[in-house]
Amino acid sequence: MITENTIAAISTPLGRGGIAVIRVSGKDAIAIAERVFRSSHGGEVRKFPSHTVHHGLVVAPNSQEPLDEVMLTVFRAPNSYTGEDVVEISCHGGVFVSQKVLEAVLEAGARLADPGEFTKRAFLNGKIDLVQAEAVADLIQASTERSHQEAFQQLRGGLSDQINAVRNSLVDMLALMELELDFSQEDVEFLDRQEIEERLRRSIEELDKLIASYQRGRFLREGAKITIVGRPNVGKSSLLNALLGMERAIVDETPGTTRDAIETQLDIKGVLFRVIDTAGLRQAKNRIEKKGIAITEFHIEDADVVLFLLDASEGVTRADEKIWQQVERLSQKRREMFPAKIIIVGNKIDLGNQLTKGSFDPEMGKWPLVLVSAKTLTGIPQLNETIFKAVFDERWERGDAVITNVRHLQALQKARQHLGFALETLKQGLSTEFAVVDIKGALEQLGAIVGQTTPEEVLDRIFEQFCIGK
Structure with a gap:
């Protein structure tokens, strides 16, 4: 899903520093860079290969006034953070000079990025799922060794893999159950009830483990609160x-x-x-x-x-x-x-x-x-x-997937409730048709965690908490 607008923002913290990075992403990123960058060796940005770095000057697109000596890096779609064409301009650090370079990029046709818009585009373009996108924010906010490790694990897909394993198991089972319903008049059985119940129990056990991990995840993300009283x-x-x-x-x-x-x-x-x-x-x-x-x-x-x-x-x-x-x-x-x-x-x-x-x-x-x-x-x-x-329970191991935010917890609790209803339906000898409804409900909740069934307003709320430039 490549969006129409090309966006830009300063990706490094405002203030004095060695360098500042202005990130540009979108279908016109290369053309915009062409308007503001003058290569020291005379090359044209549109001809630069992907993942290459080039020295030159940034100029104001209208007046052609030189603004700073920079390094320009090109990342061509789809092999970039956002999945779009991306250009990063590394200029000298400092509030004034970085702002001038950003103004030149905006003058050349880019739009100022919204908070978290680069990561949102990465999600919408299938580069990362929603759990990984949230992990980016957690990684930026991490203030201790373990909170960093947990966020990095989620960024690499550890939690997503565990949730998707449960989802895939349920999808496989659901497909057979619905096929059986289609052939109900022919008395064809693809899965017996005992096997369905056992699969549901295993899925519930996996969700229970993740739900129980929320306390640890919250401690890692927010810190545990100690109150001294006396x-x-x-x-x-x-x-x-x-x-x-x-x-x-x-x-x-x-x-x-x-x-x-x-x-x-x-x-x-x-x-x-x-x-x-x-x-x-x-x-x-x-x-x-x-x-x-x-x-x-x-x-x-x-x-x-x-x-x-x-x-x-x-x-x-x-x-x-x-x-x-x-x-x-x-x-x-x-x-x-x-x-x-x-x-x-x-x-x-x-x-x-x-x-x-x-x-x-x-x-x-x-x-x-x-x-x-x-x-x-x-x-x-x-x-x-x-x-x-x-x-911290001694049984917890580093590397175990944990839930770190309340959105995941609530979705897991709802999914677990749906699977519990489905299991109870089968135990009571009712039609598997009723169990199918609850299994679909569980799948919808699990899909919401990784971003496959997440409403747009929820996505907006998640990404607006990011900093501009990420």
């Missing part, structure tokens, strides 16, 4: 600074120093964690403290991991027990499918330790206990390891 002056801000290895929060002996939540980021084993240091939970004395405590309660509800902080030198106090009841209630409130994990952290062991599992409430005792000193950093490596294990 009564005032147990060392929440000190613990935050110890985890970060730097002073991020103000530390003071005065209870209530932290009035608002402080958010920062932590990288543990290549995984991003967003750490929230909250106001101490207690009876509010004024309107400001009341707001701070309300914010704390929100972050407990929204957490993936709650670090419930105690003063190990004092043991479990009555105030701690009251706060624990709030933590237990709030941490399980919002996420039925993925409730928060809790880690009990005993701080200030440099002053002594009065904490044992036997001194805990039975419900508190089922969660791991880690003893640390935020002051001397004793136990901090063990706490990092416990945090990591709380959100």
Whole structure:
């Protein structure tokens, strides 16, 4: 699907740098380049072979004023990122010069690209599927080693291959089932019910694995949220600074120093964690403290991991027990499918330790206990390891396909529901005709993930989240 318009945009970040790249894509890309590029060896752009680089000048198409010394790279259709003719002009970095080169290209007949339009064209021209297109955005946004690896795997088709394997199995089965319906009066059986049910079960198992992987994928894409909770002056801000290895929060002996939540980021084993240091939970004395405590309660509800902080030198106090009841209630409130994990952290062991599992409430005792000193950093490596294990199952392997965004999750859940209905239909001895309807529904949802049955407005919403130039 080669589109009529030829588009252009600056593909590199705005600002000073060694080079900036202006990308041009469309049926007139070569002709537009011809109007603005003057080769230093006298060659004509229309005669340049694909995948070659050429030195020369960019000029304003009307005045012929030289604008910059550049390198021009030609990629001819269909062997380009978008599947169209593509020209990339590498000019000197800098806001002004790159903007002047872009203006020259637009003056020569290109249109300014919409956000994500180059990648959308790659999708529409069959160079990549929708999962791979979304992986491009994830790869750009990746901030840790594992989020990069996961996005790169999806870009290479790992998730698409797994979804398409399920789709192909269902399509093969559906074809035989519909053929059997066509010959129903002749009593011809291409697949017995037991085999259909077994194939459906295997497909459901594959979808269940992918659905269960969403939590891991979300952590890799967005980061897991850690909320540090405890009564005032147990060392929440000190613990935050110890985890970060730097002073991020103000530390003071005065209870209530932290009035608002402080958010920062932590990288543990290549995984991003967003750490929230909250106001101490207690009876509010004024309107400001009341707001701070309300914010704390929100972050407990929204957490993936709650670090419930105690003063190990004092043991479990009555105030701690009251706060624990709030933590237990709030941490399980919002996420039925993925409730928060809790880690009990005993701080200030440099002053002594009065904490044992036997001194805990039975419900508190089922969660791991880690003893640390935020002051001397004793136990901090063990706490990092416990945090990591709380959100990453040891059984997960690098290379396993995972779901990283909610659009995929919702489509998989709907597909799984359709297959469950189809299986139940067969178990009840009803006509396979009813099962066929649900199998088609499942195929439509799986097709929406990879972009084969995705409505145009959904595509627009996906690609408008990209940066201009990609």
